[in-house]
Amino acid sequence: MTAVSQTATPPRPASAGDAVPMVSIRGVGKSFGTNEVLRDIDLTVDRSEVVCLIGPSGSGKSTLLRCINFLEVYDRGEIRIEGKLVGYTDDAQRRRLSNRDLRDLRRNVGMVFQQFNLWPHMTALENVAEALVQVRGMDKAAASAHAGRMLDRVGLAAKADSYPARLSGGQQQRVAIARVIAMEPHLMLFDEPTSALDPELVGEVLQVMRDLAADGMTMVVVTHEMGFAANVADKVAFLDRGRIAAFGTPREVFHEATEPRVQQFLQTYHERNSF
Amino acid sequence: MKFSVIIDALPYLLGAAVTTIWVSLLGVLLGQVIGVAVCVARQSGGRAADIAGGVYVSFFRGVPLLIQLLLIYYMLPLIGIDVPPLVASIAALGLASGAYVSEIYRGALNAVPHGQSEAALALGFPGRSIWARILLPQAFRISVPALVNELILLLKASSLISVVGVAELTRTSQTISASNFRPLEIYLAAGLIYLAINGALALFGTLVERRLQQA
Numbered sequence: 234m235t236a237v238s239q240t241a242t243p244p245r246p247a248s249a250g251d252a253v254p255m256v257s258i259r260g261v262g263k264s265f266g267t268n269e270v271l272r273d274i275d276l277t278v279d280r281s282e283v284v285c286l287i288g289p290s291g292s293g294k295s296t297l298l299r300c301i302n303f304l305e306v307y308d309r310g311e312i313r314i315e316g317k318l319v320g321y322t323d324d325a326q327r328r329r330l331s332n333r334d335l336r337d338l339r340r341n342v343g344m345v346f347q348q349f350n351l352w353p354h355m356t357a358l359e360n361v362a363e364a365l366v367q368v369r370g371m372d373k374a375a376a377s378a379h380a381g382r383m384l385d386r387v388g389l390a391a392k393a394d395s396y397p398a399r400l401s402g403g404q405q406q407r408v409a410i411a412r413v414i415a416m417e418p419h420l421m422l423f424d425e426p427t428s429a430l431d432p433e434l435v436g437e438v439l440q441v442m443r444d445l446a447a448d449g450m451t452m453v454v455v456t457h458e459m460g461f462a463a464n465v466a467d468k469v470a471f472l473d474r475g476r477i478a479a480f481g482t483p484r485e486v487f488h489e490a491t492e493p494r495v496q497q498f499l500q501t502y503h504e505r506n507s508f
Numbered sequence: 509m510k511f512s513v514i515i516d517a518l519p520y521l522l523g524a525a526v527t528t529i530w531v532s533l534l535g536v537l538l539g540q541v542i543g544v545a546v547c548v549a550r551q552s553g554g555r556a557a558d559i560a561g562g563v564y565v566s567f568f569r570g571v572p573l574l575i576q577l578l579l580i581y582y583m584l585p586l587i588g589i590d591v592p593p594l595v596a597s598i599a600a601l602g603l604a605s606g607a608y609v610s611e612i613y614r615g616a617l618n619a620v621p622h623g624q625s626e627a628a629l630a631l632g633f634p635g636r637s638i639w640a641r642i643l644l645p646q647a648f649r650i651s652v653p654a655l656v657n658e659l660i661l662l663l664k665a666s667s668l669i670s671v672v673g674v675a676e677l678t679r680t681s682q683t684i685s686a687s688n689f690r691p692l693e694i695y696l697a698a699g700l701i702y703l704a705i706n707g708a709l710a711l712f713g714t715l716v717e718r719r720l721q722q723a
Binding site: 302304332336337339340342343344346348350351352353354363364367368409412413416 | 621623624626627628629630631632633634635637641642645646649
């Protein structure tokens with residue numbers, strides 16, 4: 234593990250597969266028409282590391298995150314998860330992968346969305362159990378039992394039979410996290426997981442994420458929660474206009490970065506959040 | 509007005525109404541199957557499927573049901589398929605209804621947020637499961653009012669199958685009034701029976717909607 238953590242995060246246990254990084258991004262670029270949204274991105278995420286992507290809106294951080302599980306198609310460079318090339322055949326032809334191969338990749342990569350994206354016609358328990366049945370092929374009883382344990386883990390065992398419409402935003406997001414961890418992913422992607430929440434509900438979701446990080450989950454988090462990035466992340470990447478403008482430990486990015494864009498962004502952030 | 513003729517004819521009219529109901533229900537069921545299949549094929553089956561579906565929809569929405577019915581009834585025997593009037597009627601109702609239903613579902617699918625299928629994709633769902641478990645159940649909920657509307661329209665349109673000799677409510681009313689020379693009473697009774705059936709359907713639709721909203 235290369236991370237030199239200067240944070241409050243407890244030390245993580247080193248595991249055997251550390252030689253191959255969990256995520257390796259090399260020279261990745263993407264354009265929407267003539268608009269270049271990602272340019273020459275390099276980023277490595279080691280096992281059990283938490284990497285936060287921060288930066289102004291439109292800087293490409295969500296797009297980059299969505300390229301990692303190929304919800305967004307990247308045009309140039311390569312993204313590897315545990316050594317496996319994402320989205321394309323790993324040969325000179327570089328053909329797009331079939332949906333079946335993409336499914337194999339996505340089974341090990343969980344994603345949590347800004348808008349939760351719970352299925353409104355299913356209870357909390359059914360939301361968590363559904364993928365276990367449809368993707369893992371578990372029978373319904375086993376899936377429900379496992380789903381119940383996952384809801385317990387995010388503190389929502391009592392809400393198992395509630396429909397999403399009857400849950401607060403924070404509870405919905407915790408169900409969405411339970412839905413992902415039930416699949417035992419190797420890597421979790423968070424796309425602004427607290428941005429749609431009322432301020433008083435942010436804490437409960439961040440706490441669940443802290444617990445996951447402490448358990449050694451590898452996480453890539455797009456966030457505007459600078460406190461979370463400063464305290465939980467091993468590495469922070471600051472994106473600006475499709476490039477990584479600063480990268481390092483939270484201390485390096487938040488306190489020692491000299492790039493004017495980073496300083497300007499942080500200053501704006503501090504001004505907005507002080508009163 | 510002589511209401512006793514209505515009383516006398518009522519057993520026949522009610523029997524015919526039963527035919528109207530089950531022919532319509534079979535038509536609606538066929539329409540649902542065709543409608544969902546066409547809708548899914550157009551959305552996920554590539555360009556050829558989309559064009560084929562588009563041609564189907566514009567034909568069956570654009571040609572009057574009466575003409576469709578007569579075409580099916582008279583044309584199929586020409587190519588060696590002998591269809592009884594009942595089968596031709598149900599097929600015509602189902603094919604016409606399928607065209608409308610596929611459009612109802614298309615509209616409803618547009619109302620399901622993109623994130624719904626994206627969450628399933630990110631979890632590794634096969635496309636088939638995304639349709640069966642995530643998209644169609646939600647599209648169905650959204651379309652219940654439109655589907656009840658379609659059911660009522662179809663039940664009324666089923667009066668057209670009287671022209672190929674199916675003894676449903678309208679045809680039976682014609683037959684009775686031709687023999688007792690009391691068309692006003694008989695058609696009034698038939699109209700009230702249609703009204704009662706559709707009232708029940710509307711009530712059923714409201715109950716289904718309320719039930720689904722509780723979830």
